Amino acid sequence: MSEIVSADQIEQIVGAPRTRNLHYGRAVSAEQRVYILHSRRCVDSGIDLRECPYSVALDRGIDIDQWWAGNEDVPVVLGIRGPHLVPLRRCVAR
Known part of the structure; x- marks a missing residue:
């Protein structure tokens, strides 16, 4: 089962800023x-991540x-294909 990583560490680990969607x-x-950096919308929903x-x-x-x-070893936008977690594309540096 997935484990929760603290909010102050996950953006640094993933290497991307949290976005809305x-x-x-x-x-x-x-x-x-x-590692997964959940969207702001997901976090704000209050569900167990x-x-x-x-x-x-x-x-x-x-x-x-x-x-x-x-x-x-690079940040990517995530997707779900079938039952699996997949990278859709690399994140663009901000």
């Missing part, structure tokens, strides 16, 4: 772990081919 993530290859569809998809697994095709 997008979920960002980072696959940290050295840790073999994927482990029950967010993106967390549930992460618990189901990642599409390894998608993540390890140059998308590891």
Whole structure:
């Protein structure tokens, strides 16, 4: 099951600022772990973030081919494809 990372650490780990609607993530290859930065809308909803569809998809697994095709160790916009968490595109630096 997904674990909660403190709000003051997750933006730094993922390497992207929290936005209103997008979920960002980072696959940290050295840790073999994927981190999710939930959207402001998701956080403000008050739900347990482990029950967010993106967390549930992460618990189901990642599409390894998608993540390890140059998308590891960089912040990406997240999506859900089938049951899996996938990177949609790299984040644009702000």
